[in-house]
Amino acid sequence: MGKFEDRLWRELVRKHGADLAQMTRPAAKPARRARPRLLAGTSIGLAVAGTAAVLVLSAASSPPAFAVSRNSDGTYTVRLQKLAGIGEANAKLAQLGIHARLVEVTSSCTVKTLPPTAAEAMQLARTVAATPQVAIAKLDPRKIPPGKWQVIPTYRVAGAVHVESGHLMAGAAPACISTVVAPPCKAHSPQALRDLRPGTGSPAEAAKRAAQALASSTTGNSGNSGNSGTSTSTPTHAQVPVPAWVVGCYLHVPAGHPSNTGNSGNSGNSGTSGNS
């Protein structure tokens, strides 16, 4: 090879070497197999990837429960046929260093609530007949900010697995997602709650307002962290000490502030915060 080809190879290795080194390619097949049917689901998050290549199959001898593949545009496609494949799919995502996780939606979960759009899709999915289906989620790791996780609600309805469009959350991905629908996300400062005039600013503005209110607050915490329905449904100042506020459907309590609910973002407080 000449100098041009050698230099080009070095550049290719520099730019794509890491991706290629991590890539696991399927073994060569002797003949072309029939294309598997990917039936589009009714869920919002279902998307068909154009140039996906299967990188990982969960088992060679049985139908694959999942597949994680990298697309030519740098995005990844996760295919899931069985809920049992969630763990392995997440393990593969972890191995690839992608901050995204499939999280099963269960009625018994109390950790995190289901986003309203996912709840609607889940309801819609109940109305369709059960069909053999591969649920497909497409995600772009470059769009996941550092320190955040893309959580992809995953559930089984009418005999078929569904995945929803993921949403970002700080901290760590939850172990499960509750079927309880999260409340509308509005920021309420303590003062606004006292005045029964809920603020509608951005979470950052709400956080700032709440921090100011908290700093100026001289009242003690009654132990009720403010995320119960009584906070807004009962307009008495005594019941609204609330050094807490609702941001992005989660209840955040400032670090170090005494609270007996421990609801630091994953308390699954939907339906009880009463801020809708």
Place this chain on the structure above:
Amino acid sequence: MSTAAGAKVMMLGDSARARAAIPGHPSGSALAEFEQVYRGNVDVVTAYFARRCAEPQIVADLTSETFVRAAGAFGSFDPGRGSARAWVFGIAAHVFAGHCAQAANGRDAVARLAQRRPLDVDEIDELAGKIDAERAGRELIGRCSQLPELERAAVEFVDLAGLTPKEAATALGVSRVVLRKRLSRARARLRKEHQGDG
């Protein structure tokens, strides 16, 4: 006329050096596989573009773009559906088609896509030599200009680039039967034209 034969020779010393330069680069990894694809085809792809363009920088850009795309899409390459050469030539054909379309619109797509890297003097000399070596091929392509596109591509891929009819059919996205028919028809036309000229 073609440099295909030379391209099939693997330079194992270079390959080993390249692997050694990448920490944790096992011989069975996708990177090692891609390296084989690259080293086995870079010469013929360069020659393919050298027959199409007389400007070293454009040949370099198009070759770079082809392998950049190949590296990005290597996960989708299925050897069961065709050889690596057919796959790479399919990409090269798309790259060249895109280049022509963009050039027709007055835009330099390659410079945008491949983030053009200026060549040094040695590389320009090297590519100029390849362009010169493909002069006869360029003349044949010129004679094929009156042929339908698929026939022209069939002649180029099989008779100039050295692909097998099966590989050419895969690269062009047609069946082998169609490829053979078009190739036969194109050769007959060229022969007839040549006899007419004589």
